[in-house]
Amino acid sequence: MAERNKYSIIIPTYNERLNIALVVFLVFKHLRDVDFEIIVVDDGSPDGTQEVVKQLQQVYGEDRILLRARPKKLGLGTAYSHGLKHASGNFVVIMDADLSHHPKYLPSFIKKQLETGASIVTGTRYVKGGGVHGWNLMRKLTSRGANVLAQTLLWPGVSDLTGSFRLYRKSVLEDIISSCVSKGYVFQMEMIVRASRKGYHIEEVPITFVDRVYGSSKLGGSEIVEYLKGLAYLLVTT
């Protein structure tokens, strides 16, 4: 008899007062017969995200939605670690709050893991059944170029390295996160590459990625330089 699985969904937020409500609704809509909790790690959003989370707790229950806030922006990696400390499930899902990761794919992550016994299930935008919307040619070009470069240099074993819609076995996430030091999306790459090097069973499911509707993207700045630095770092240290 398989033990009951519980899924802890960690969602880091910063100024996502509308998106977090929409995401929570959609998670509850698509995960009917699943034991799960949502852990919102908010980095002191000035727009009132935490107030909205408290309202959501009144609707769905404080045992289903946990608010584990931090005083200020402390970065994505530490947000996951922080959320992980409060996770009571044996599986952990990480996803973005801006609706680019649609909760309707959560059942397919869970199903894939149950079917294959994988330690990690990662969403990929680059295979048939997956896809993106709202990307102009330049963004597609950089994404594809970055992907080819990373595949050539790192042989990672997954098709989407920078994606951050993933399901981890909790023990596996704890193991990997302790050995990752990068920041931002290079952190996502580092996690999956280290997992691949350590020999963890990784499966992929196609996901669609619709560019965010509300709010402002946290992406900006000299990403190409950061990306190349990140690749070089991963090339040498993994």
Place this chain on the structure above:
Amino acid sequence: MKHIVKIMTLLVGISALWFGLLMTSMVPSSHTLLLPIYFITCLGCYGLLMVGVGLMRFPTCPQEALLLQQDIIEAKDYLKQRGVDVCSE
């Protein structure tokens, strides 16, 4: 072993092969000396080809944007009735 060690081993192996070809002169050395340039050029072309092909075949999903809009309307209705603040900024 670390990934970089694997890559280095591969490069050393290829270099040894190239060196061997130079030494034994089975192939005229003028050709052999240019082999690394050919190799890097081929690698570059292959990379560009991969980028181009991938760009052409990049999966897109315009219908997902519509579905998302529907989801947002449904969510806003449900949450508004239950006292959650869903006005956009």
